[in-house]
Amino acid sequence: MPSAAQLKGFHRDREILLAIEKLQALTTDQVTALFFEGSESSQRKARERLLKLYQMKKIKRCRYSLNEPYCYYLGRKHGRLEHLIELNWVYVWLTNNLRSWEQFYCFKHEYNLGVLQADALAGIRNTVTGKTKFSFVELDRSDNDFDKVEKYNRLYESDGYTRQWWSELADRFPNILVVTTTERRRAKILERVKQDNVNGLEFTIILNDEIKREC
Structure with a gap:
């Protein structure tokens, strides 16, 4: 049976996927601000979770600039990604x-x-x-x-x-x-x-x- 921590993680994964679907793309920083705010390790945790979802092929990722964090999206990449x-x-x-x-x-x-x-x-x-x-x-x-x-x-x-x-x-x-x-x-x-x-x-x-x- 999943632990409380695992259930919380499953729920947060679902919320992240729903947000990415609704908004068409989100960066690591945006996901951190929406779902992981509250501790010094928030961004690290967000990166780890997004990497896991990417490796599971739940989401896709790209960078519109080398100086920017990854953008995560579903389906086709938006044509005006930076604007979005x-x-x-x-x-x-x-x-x-x-x-x-x-x-x-x-x-x-x-x-x-x-x-x-x-x-x-x-x-x-x-x-x-x-x-x-x-x-x-x-x-x-x-x-x-x-x-x-x-x-x-x-x-x-x-x-x-x-x-x-x-x-x-x-x-x-x-x-x-x-x-x-x-x-x-x-x-x-x-x-x-x-x-x-x-x-x-x-x-x-x-x-x-x-x-x-x-x-």
Whole structure:
């Protein structure tokens, strides 16, 4: 009969596999933050467990850069793996910041809104009120002009979002969470928000390094 430790390991393996399936790919660091946080040996334990699952052919692995940890996935490798991994850091960050009365409702990649396509739609449910707070997630990793402020305002003005499945569950129009790379870029986006956010939508601008440190 399996011991308590073995049963715990089996359960954690299943949770890891389900997370990789849902999010399409996770790195060693992300798996550590989600399932092994709490001790100095957490990353070592995560690497050992992921190696075991890889050797058992439960998962596949690759590196999109020699300086980065392994990415683990099922089936076919995602065509924009680096983009996907950066986006999944947002999922890890949101998960690790859940309050006791909150639970993840959804995290949908590449969410089409008609006027624009969000990099992700995240939903966090309040188990007390039953309402769900939604956020659009945008990864900003270029020096091009950030035009999403104007587009989200157009979406709001068109009322097209009221026909979305999540509108009846939400307590307000979703926050727009923009994850960018440098303080200089954050300042540029904030200036664009000041100029183009005519409807006073809620924008949150955060650096990807800040997210990773908090995870």
